[in-house]
Amino acid sequence: MHSLLQLVNEVNKTHKGLGELIATNILAAKAKKCILNISPAGCGKSTATECVHKALGDISRKYSSMTLAGLRHLARELSGCTQHLLIDDLGAEKSYWARTSTITVLASLVHTGYVYKITQQYAIEITGFKGSAAINIQPVLMNALVADEDWVAVVRDKTLRYYHLHRPRTPKEYPPNVKMEWGPPIEEVQLKLRKGKLFYQVLAYGLTQWSYARCLEHIPAYLKAAAALDGRTTVDTTDYRVLIKLFKPMALERYILKSFGMESGRLFQGDVFCLLTELATDSAVPIETVCEDYKVSPKTIERVVQDNAEWFWIKENSPKLLMPTDYTKKILNLIGVKHEPRIQKQPQDSGKAQ
Numbered sequence: 001m002h003s004l005l006q007l008v009n010e011v012n013k014t015h016k017g018l019g020e021l022i023a024t025n026i027l028a029a030k031a032k033k034c035i036l037n038i039s040p041a042g043c044g045k046s047t048a049t050e051c052v053h054k055a056l057g058d059i060s061r062k063y064s065s066m067t068l069a070g071l072r073h074l075a076r077e078l079s080g081c082t083q084h085l086l087i088d089d090l091g092a093e094k095s096y097w098a099r100t101s102t103i104t105v106l107a108s109l110v111h112t113g114y115v116y117k118i119t120q121q122y123a124i125e126i127t128g129f130k131g132s133a134a135i136n137i138q139p140v141l142m143n144a145l146v147a148d149e150d151w152v153a154v155v156r157d158k159t160l161r162y163y164h165l166h167r168p169r170t171p172k173e174y175p176p177n178v179k180m181e182w183g184p185p186i187e188e189v190q191l192k193l194r195k196g197k198l199f200y201q202v203l204a205y206g207l208t209q210w211s212y213a214r215c216l217e218h219i220p221a222y223l224k225a226a227a228a229l230d231g232r233t234t235v236d237t238t239d240y241r242v243l244i245k246l247f248k249p250m251a252l253e254r255y256i257l258k259s260f261g262m263e264s265g266r267l268f269q270g271d272v273f274c275l276l277t278e279l280a281t282d283s284a285v286p287i288e289t290v291c292e293d294y295k296v297s298p299k300t301i302e303r304v305v306q307d308n309a310e311w312f313w314i315k316e317n318s319p320k321l322l323m324p325t326d327y328t329k330k331i332l333n334l335i336g337v338k339h340e341p342r343i344q345k346q347p348q349d350s351g352k353a354q
Helices: 003-014 018-031 047-059 068-073 096-112 137-146 150-158 199-208 212-229 236-258 271-280 287-294 296-305 328-336
Strands: 034-038 060-063 084-087 115-118 125-128 131-138 158-165 258-260 266-267 312-315 321-324
Touching: 003 018, 003 060, 003 212, 003 236, 018 034, 018 047, 018 158, 018 212, 018 236, 034 047, 034 096, 034 266, 034 287, 034 312, 047 084, 047 131, 068 096, 068 125, 096 115, 096 131, 096 137, 096 150, 096 158, 125 131, 131 137, 137 150, 137 258, 137 266, 150 158, 158 236, 199 212, 199 236, 236 258, 236 328, 271 287, 271 321, 271 328, 287 296, 287 321, 321 328
Parallel strands: 034 131, 034 158, 060 084, 084 131
Antiparallel strands: 115 125, 258 266, 312 321
16 A cells, blocks of 8 residues: 555544645645645644654744744745745734735745745845745635735645645544655656546646646656655556545635636635535534534524525534535535445334324
8 A cells, every 4th residue: 555545544543534634745745845734723734734744853844823024034044945844824914915925925935946025124035945835724814815816826826725624523632643754855756647547537636726737747746756755766556546535625626716707806615615624524514513613603504504505504403404415415525525324313203193
């Protein structure tokens, strides 16, 4: 079995749902790419970030938060840096502009190796960067990010957006134990791109986020990274299959992002994403549980469901349940969500004549 799939299985034994997130982040670090981890609060982003940091050791450096102004003070350290940068939170920034600008700068830095940005207060110049980056983002920030003009110009084609849809129902007090051999440099890995069935499956997921030209840039890098992490210097079919599995959540972006024009007018459906996280965790969720998870009233949940009837409906049961529509079931299946079969309880006979 591929070492990345072994990692997924081992992590999911104790921390269900985190295996794929951690594996994809390690893959992005090896491929020297920028990844955005998107999920609601309390879904394990910070735990996954800490695990990746421990697994990579000196190869990575972790920041509990990052600001655009802070990058200016790190310019000397980051120039010529080859490490994986882990940013757990952008919450220290006070404005959405500053937060989206920080993401844009980091995405551009990873892709081009340099950045020179001038603001009203200061200038940021970083050169010779040869590392990678992972940034944790909550859904509320995504709406500002996709609406920004730099979404099309920079972020969309230069990052992988990983949509993590799983909420731990029984959180563990300890982090998963992640061990991963770093393997040879991806520059030593040989790849003869096979444009067969497996390639086009990987390409189909890549095209949900990147242009065709960027797919031909990113996919080979991820294939080489997968092979290297498995201790090989030649890409084989198992690496394609690993990418197909780990890239599946990328496809959600095509459905969760509303566009009203070719390059302008975009809306991230944050409410839909939050409720999808609940239904990706369990095939049916009590409304009371959803209220507890997001600290809102049942009336708010009912209004959101009514506004998004294409996605959800409420089963008037006792208790009331949040349910997916057939459309939602198809999308969850597309992005790799699989539920264990639910045991249906038969209603008890009341003994009364019908």
